[in-house]
Amino acid sequence: MTTTLVTGIAELATLDPALARELGAGASPARPTHEPTPDVTRLGLVHDVALVVEDGVIAWIGPASQAPDADQRLDLDGRAVIPGFVDSHTHLVFAGDRAGEFAARMAGTAYDGGGIASTVAATRAATDEQLRALLARRVAEARAQGTTTLEIKSGYGLTVADELRALRLAREVTPHTTFLGAHVVPREFASDRTAYVELVTGPMLAAVTAEGEAGRPAYLDVFCEPHSPHAFTQEEARTILLAGRAAGLGLRVHGNQLGPGPGVLLACELGAASVDHCTYLSDADVDALAATGTVATLLPGVEFSTRAPYPDARRLLDAGVRVALASDCNPGTCYSSSMPFVVALAVRELRMTPAEALYAVTAGSGASLGLDVRVAVGEPVSLAVLDAPSYLHLAYRPGVPIASALEMG
Ligand code: NIG
Numbered sequence: 300m301t302t303t304l305v306t307g308i309a310e311l312a313t314l315d316p317a318l319a320r321e322l323g324a325g326a327s328p329a330r331p332t333h334e335p336t337p338d339v340t341r342l343g344l345v346h347d348v349a350l351v352v353e354d355g356v357i358a359w360i361g362p363a364s365q366a367p368d369a370d371q372r373l374d375l376d377g378r379a380v381i382p383g384f385v386d387s388h389t390h391l392v393f394a395g396d397r398a399g400e401f402a403a404r405m406a407g408t409a410y411d412g413g414g415i416a417s418t419v420a421a422t423r424a425a426t427d428e429q430l431r432a433l434l435a436r437r438v439a440e441a442r443a444q445g446t447t448t449l450e451i452k453s454g455y456g457l458t459v460a461d462e463l464r465a466l467r468l469a470r471e472v473t474p475h476t477t478f479l480g481a482h483v484v485p486r487e488f489a490s491d492r493t494a495y496v497e498l499v500t501g502p503m504l505a506a507v508t509a510e511g512e513a514g515r516p517a518y519l520d521v522f523c524e525p526h527s528p529h530a531f532t533q534e535e536a537r538t539i540l541l542a543g544r545a546a547g548l549g550l551r552v553h554g555n556q557l558g559p560g561p562g563v564l565l566a567c568e569l570g571a572a573s574v575d576h577c578t579y580l581s582d583a584d585v586d587a588l589a590a591t592g593t594v595a596t597l598l599p600g601v602e603f604s605t606r607a608p609y610p611d612a613r614r615l616l617d618a619g620v621r622v623a624l625a626s627d628c629n630p631g632t633c634y635s636s637s638m639p640f641v642v643a644l645a646v647r648e649l650r651m652t653p654a655e656a657l658y659a660v661t662a663g664s665g666a667s668l669g670l671d672v673r674v675a676v677g678e679p680v681s682l683a684v685l686d687a688p689s690y691l692h693l694a695y696r697p698g699v700p701i702a703s704a705l706e707m708g
């Protein structure tokens with residue numbers, strides 16, 4: 300059993316205001332840059348604290364001046380520590396390249412989901428080893444930027460065997476996996492959409508849920524989008540979501556991405572954990588999100604990479620909606636796994652405060668996965684360290700790689 304004393308923490312975001320008050324009694328007062336607004340208070344910031352980690356679990360948190368002895372020391376030399384980012388929406392299991400599609404989009408071509416077919420072809424053609432290696436590189440890339448928890452969707456296989464393979468590969472790197480057999484209708488079913496919905500809700504769902512507790516996905520997701528001929532209609536999406544719910548899976552929805560649509564209301568009606576994108580919302584959509592508690596997960600990297608209008612985060616926050624932010628890392632609409640980039644976009648373009656953005660990439664995204672994200676004694680270490688004195692630098696220093704997962708060595 301090895302204990303490590305982590306010192307030199309200039310600022311720790313505990314996400315636990317009660318703990319922060321308790322620790323604040325013995326630590327130095329919060330710095331004046333942090334106004335005591337509710338969004339900042341919710342971060343539970345403390346300064347000049349130390350942590351003791353014992354075999355990967357936080358064993359002690361307290362004022363640095365009262366730190367106990369430990370077997371080894373890790374001096375962070377005045378850096379900030381935050382809960383590791385929870386990236387609650389990614390599509391990391393894929394092969395192939397769509398940089399040309401991105402370039403065409405920057406020249407004016409609109410996104411409609413048609414490019415997904417090329418990723419499906421490349422992914423089906425790849426070997427398990429090739430996919431595993433590509434996935435490992437993307438997970439390492441995310442971790443190097445401060446992400447410690449990842450949700451990963453299938454959705455580029457679209458056959459029973461290929462969806463099962465994607466979920467198994469994803470399960471090798473995270474417990475948070477989502478079955479997205481209903482990503483698009485694959486080309487071979489274009490003239491018989493009903494047959495594909497029957498495949499997804501029948502043999503495909505049966506195969507992925509027969510995996511046993513250690514392998515079955517936690518969620519089912521569907522791309523419900525009337526503005527894409529490849530995605531699913533309201534009625535198709537309802538059928539698929541109801542089948543997923545009956546099979547015991549939690550629900551997530553890709554909704555209201557390309558224009559106004561039924562995805563948000565459907566997600567709220569069926570008790571989905573999250574509805575993601577939320578770029579085009581009606582008043583009824585916002586009211587339903589606020590009333591049901593379904594998390595609205597915003598993915599501003601997508602609007603950046605598709606040159607689309609950003610979602611209205613302020614409208615959601617002001618209505619009391621639970622807001623999360625995630626990367627949506629995928630080869631089509633946003634090939635970036637960078638959560639600091641998402642924070643910078645959220646602050647600059649979505650007009651979220653830096654505190655709201657940090658909360659949304661940790662507690663908010665965690666809540667959409669059923670996780671209670673906070674820094675607490677007895678919890679496994681799942682932290683990120685910033686090469687900066689404060690979390691404010693995440694948005695203040697865009698494009699600078701200041702965040703990384705805290706490695707205990
Ligand atoms: O979340 N909108 C649907 N699915 C993905 C994009 C997938 C792709 O284009 O490869 C998304 O944006």
Ligand code: FE
Nearest residue numbers: 388390553627
């Ligand atoms: Fe997505």
